[in-house]
Amino acid sequence: MTVVTYKLETFEGPLDLLLHLIDKAEIDIQDIPISEITDQYMDYIHTMQELELDVTSEFLVMAATLLSIKSKLLLPKPPVLDMDDYDMYVDEDYDPREELVQKLIEYRKFKGIARHLSEKEWERSLIFSKEPEDLSSYVPSESANPVQGLHTADLIAAFKRALRKAERRTVVARIHRDEISVKDRIRQVLTVFEKAGSGSRLLFSRLMHEDMQRHEIVVTFLAILELMKMKQIVCYQERVFEDIVMEWRGDLRVHGLSDAEIDY
Numbered sequence: 240m241t242v243v244t245y246k247l248e249t250f251e252g253p254l255d256l257l258l259h260l261i262d263k264a265e266i267d268i269q270d271i272p273i274s275e276i277t278d279q280y281m282d283y284i285h286t287m288q289e290l291e292l293d294v295t296s297e298f299l300v301m302a303a304t305l306l307s308i309k310s311k312l313l314l315p316k317p318p319v320l321d322m323d324d325y326d327m328y329v330d331e332d333y334d335p336r337e338e339l340v341q342k343l344i345e346y347r348k349f350k351g352i353a354r355h356l357s358e359k360e361w362e363r364s365l366i367f368s369k370e371p372e373d374l375s376s377y378v379p380s381e382s383a384n385p386v387q388g389l390h391t392a393d394l395i396a397a398f399k400r401a402l403r404k405a406e407r408r409t410v411v412a413r414i415h416r417d418e419i420s421v422k423d424r425i426r427q428v429l430t431v432f433e434k435a436g437s438g439s440r441l442l443f444s445r446l447m448h449e450d451m452q453r454h455e456i457v458v459t460f461l462a463i464l465e466l467m468k469m470k471q472i473v474c475y476q477e478r479v480f481e482d483i484v485m486e487w488r489g490d491l492r493v494h495g496l497s498d499a500e501i502d503y
Contacts, residue, residue, distance in 0.1 A: 258346065273336055284298060441484075443483035443485060
């Protein structure tokens with residue numbers, strides 16, 4: 240038993256099938272051998288019917304059209320008849336294939352355009368895009384111009400008014416700073432030790448207060464250094480950066496300091 244295998248391609252319509260047969264046979268579309276193409280077309284239709292495939296009406300219409308064109312080409316042309324009132328002529332250049340050829344040319348054109356668009360669709364499908372986002376938050380904001388709409392004359396007038404107000408507000412005052420000498424500060428420190436008693440110990444921070452100014456702190460520190468120099472007190476720290484401990488080693492004679500010992 241001989242097994243025959245059929246492999247039928249899928250066509251979108253009868254014109255698509257005709258173009259396939261023409262391209263396969265490498266035939267000039269302007270000069271179609273209608274007999275050969277009709278035979279191939281009918282073989283395809285018979286094959287579809289044998290395989291019990293659904294043959295649409297448009298394929299059958301095209302088959303009838305091809306058979307009609309084939310029969311017209313096979314039949315002889317009618318003779319020219321001369322009449323008394325009018326002449327009946329037969330166009331010798333008439334080709335029954337012309338209408339079909341024009342349809343095939345137009346179909347091939349649109350089929351090429353469809354193939355090109357399909358390729359573009361495939362290329363575009365390989366590109367992945369991201370949904371648009373609101374990037375307004377990344378746009379640098381421009382601060383409003385505070386002098387927008389003002390002219391140079393307006394700015395000059397405002398500047399003159401500011402100068403007149405500044406002249407009325409200007410008050411010159413002289414501030415005299417109360418200065419204290421190292422000698423007076425030594426006497427104050429001795430007074431503190433006198434109140435604490437003989438052999439007492441004091442912290443350097445006790446001689447400070449919140450309202451003390453910078454020059455007063457410097458004078459106090461110089462007074463402590465002078466007392467250490469005169470061997471009246473001994474200073475030390477229990478640990479690094481801790482408060483300075485001052486220990487009295489003198490005789491607490493507050494008024495016993497000579498004016499010549501300290502002259503600043």
